[in-house]
Amino acid sequence: MALNLDAKKAIVEEVANVAADAPSAIAAEYIGLTVTEMTKLRNAARDAGVYLRVVRNTLAKRALENSQFECMRDGLVGPLVLAFSSDEPGSAARVVRDFAKSNDKLIVKLVALDGKLLEPSELGRLASMPSQDEARAMLLGLLSAPLGRFVRTVAEPPAKLARVLGAQRDKHQAA
Numbered sequence: 168m169a170l171n172l173d174a175k176k177a178i179v180e181e182v183a184n185v186a187a188d189a190p191s192a193i194a195a196e197y198i199g200l201t202v203t204e205m206t207k208l209r210n211a212a213r214d215a216g217v218y219l220r221v222v223r224n225t226l227a228k229r230a231l232e233n234s235q236f237e238c239m240r241d242g243l244v245g246p247l248v249l250a251f252s253s254d255e256p257g258s259a260a261r262v263v264r265d266f267a268k269s270n271d272k273l274i275v276k277l278v279a280l281d282g283k284l285l286e287p288s289e290l291g292r293l294a295s296m297p298s299q300d301e302a303r304a305m306l307l308g309l310l311s312a313p314l315g316r317f318v319r320t321v322a323e324p325p326a327k328l329a330r331v332l333g334a335q336r337d338k339h340q341a342a
Contacts, residue, residue: 175226182230182249185218189251191293192236193259194277197221197248200270208248208266208273217259218251235282242277242284256280257296264294 170178186192197205212219222230224243231237250259260278267273278285280293297305 178222179226179230182220182222182227183232183234185251185253186231186234186236189218189236189253189259190256191252191259191278191280192239193250193263193275193279193290194239194243194247195250195263195267196245196274196276197272198246199272204270204272208262208270211266212250212259212262215258215262216253217262218253219248219262221246221248236279238282238284239277239279245276247276255296255298257294257298260290260294260296264290 200208209219224245224247227243227247227249228240231240231243250263252259263273263275267275275287275290278287278290278293285293
């Protein structure tokens with residue numbers, strides 16, 4: 168489908184706006200995927216809050232100019248689908264990784280995180296990053312652990328005294 172100049176400008180602006188706010192981006196080759204499979208990928212991306220778009224490489228290169236994902240420009244070759252995380256750096260990587268497990272025709276070509284180009288093999292590492300809620304829970308656990316240990320330490324002497332007195336009572340009652 169031929170695009171007129173205004174449509175091309177709109178696509179470039181849309182992708183540039185998404186890229187400006189995204190913490191990570193993935194470019195994957197989708198040759199051989201059926202329409203049904205692409206629809207499943209798009210639905211999974213939508214559910215995860217990931218922006219997924221097939222864009223002509225020339226338009227994608229223009230959109231990524233002067234953005235943190237400019238490092239991806241040289242690798243934009245062939246038919247690629249772009250996935251941008253919206254909130255969490257690992258969300259796009261999780262969607263692509265999970266879909267690629269069941270569809271070997273989706274091949275990750277480029278992975279970028281905060282303006283740094285990573286190896287495609289690092290997709291799993293990026294996907295395993297905790298979500299924002301998981302990271303908060305881990306931090307809360309780390310902060311509450313010393314306090315819990317302190318409370319147990321302070322409560323131990325009276326508890327130990329109660330156990331000793333109970334043992335003495337049981338000993339006198341048995342005698």
